[in-house]
Amino acid sequence: MRLNGIILPHRKGTENAETVAVPCPETVKIAMSQHMGAPCLPLVKTGDKVEVGQKLGDCETYMSCPVHSSVSGTVTAVSDMLLANGKSCKAVEIACDGLQTISKEVTPPEVTDKASLVKAVRESGCCGLGGAGFPTHVKLDYDESKTKIDSLIINAAECEPYITSDYREMIENADGVINGIKKIKKLLGIESVYIGIESNKPKAIALFEEKLAGEDGYKVLRLKASYPQGAEKVIAFNATGRIITEGTLPSDHGILVMNVSTVGFINSYLETGMPLVERRLTIDGDAVKTPCNVRAPIGMKLSDILKLTDTNIEGIHKLISGGPMMGMCVYDTDTPVCKTNNAFLAFKKPVSLKGLTVESGQTNCIRCGRCIGACPVGLMPAELERAYDRGDRAALNKLKINLCMNCGSCSYVCPAKRDLAEKNQLAKGFAISK
């Protein structure tokens, strides 16, 4: 058996662009909800002095992780902020003093076993850096008496076009990533580690193969460069041959999937104690004059970063946070960077992705079946669209709308330019509504 995938143009023009640290911004705005789960409650108030790595917000809920300050300076406001998903949360605004004094709270944690690792990872504010933002400590905190994890999959597929931040992590921080993998493998007692890298990154594959040569239990996988190779279910199947069935987690099948940047960060936290306060971002798109990879503090305004790349902000038509397949549109150039960001793509008006049509007229579905051939989980988007249009909840559930991961492959391949992925998202909500 083989999971379907589509071939996308890679456009990884920034793969050789070494990460540049941006200068400390004048102000930052740090959202209290940057992860999946409950938002944090602010621990600071207006006028407080804060330092780099100091905890700004925390929450007692299990499914949550704390937020730390990325700069040193003075809190100017604790305001409300509208998030991309339509919800609002508190945000701490800080005027930076430019000194970047490191907080006394920042000390390397003592980690000796699984429980202490979970605790340390929670305190680091780490969440899945691949984009979903699932709190990492929740993922690691599985019940050992019930679940036996035998495979750790390091997701370094980076299958979205343009984005190269995970690739740069592998090239620039290969030792850090490998140390992180070794620590997690040892502390959790996992037998085999699979490092899944797409074949369009031969340098990274060679580097990891060289560094792990002769070590038992590690395998570098050369994955086909097809989209969505980096989706959790897809990479889990391609690495182990196990299918993550409906309603189960990878851990139920003995699999732990972690993003390569997440592992790299966990290693640096265990060494230095500096929590998650900065992200490596790919800045690309035809509106960006000098596409690059930057290391930016969390909470920095997007417009400040774009200015550093000589981008004419007035000329931007569409600004995407993430990749062009699954990324979300940003509606305000002053949006602050958050933990789960890995790229920002800015496109001019009219949107032109070098030969890729973006907006063109829709025709009726011609039942060509391309969407069915493209869906990685074997759904039938054309049938789903029809079921949604006639308001048929039973048919949507029978066709397993709940398994759609919104990868966008169906919309991409559709010759009639139907908005299948969008319909699927609407249908998902509709199918569970009463």
Added chain:
Amino acid sequence: MDKLTVSPSPHIRDSITTSKVMLHVIIALCPALIASAVIFGGRALMLTGFCILTAMAWERLCNIIMKRPNSTGDLSAAVTGMLLAFNLPVTLPYWMAAIGTFVAIVITKQLFGGLGHNFANPAIVGRIVLMLSFPSAMSQWAVPFYDANAIVTQPTPLVSGNAEYSELFLGITGGCLGEVSACALLLGGCYLAAMKIITPHAPIAFIGTVFVFSTLAGRDGLYQILSGGVMLGAIFMATDYVTTPITSKGKVIFGIGCGIITCVIRFWCSAPEGVSYSILLMNIVTPYIDMFTRRKAVGGIYKKEAKEGKAE
């Protein structure tokens, strides 16, 4: 500053469009058209052009009357016109051809909701209506390289049963203007498969079934697949997106069904040719094939409803 555009993902699309798909089909039909022009002369080109023009005109007229956006740009009407012309004898009067395209475009396609909503292949329905309405004009098979001033007709090789394989393969024989040359049609089919416009499931199942069934029935299998409309039907009509099953498994079932019905009509019915009827009949059962060949989602858990019901 201009406001930023906000839209749902994905933000990029493949460059394929409906009209490009149709253009590929038209290109794939061209070898057969050229072969036909060589064999039957200029009137083959004229009749094909006439069918394309009238099909597009009927489509535009329907758009205007139904107050719908202009859909001639998707080129599906041009494909229908071309396929219908391929199913006509080269000597057919133009006014009859216009009736054929009317039935195909207006009745079969537009009255059911336009592209994507027709239940049967428009060109097939057009041909069948013409065949039932004008049986003598629809069975005037001019000999190859005929003289326009003194048209000599002959029975199709399917009826006469005495043509050479090489004649059938090249198309030096009587028949509908587009169906005679097996090699030109195969060339077009290979082009479509190479461009990933069609998958070979239905054509191979169709042609294979005709070959096996004919051999089992004691006929010459190779002769059966090379003569008549099998190649044209299998490559260009049994692969029509709209009226054939959507999954690979469904396409194979469709092809096998077409092959069996074609042979049954050819061998044991009064009609000499059964390709059009077989495709029409299979078009009608396509929704049921689709229903029974639905793909199961990867990792999906399906409850067995029927069995649970019986246990109670």
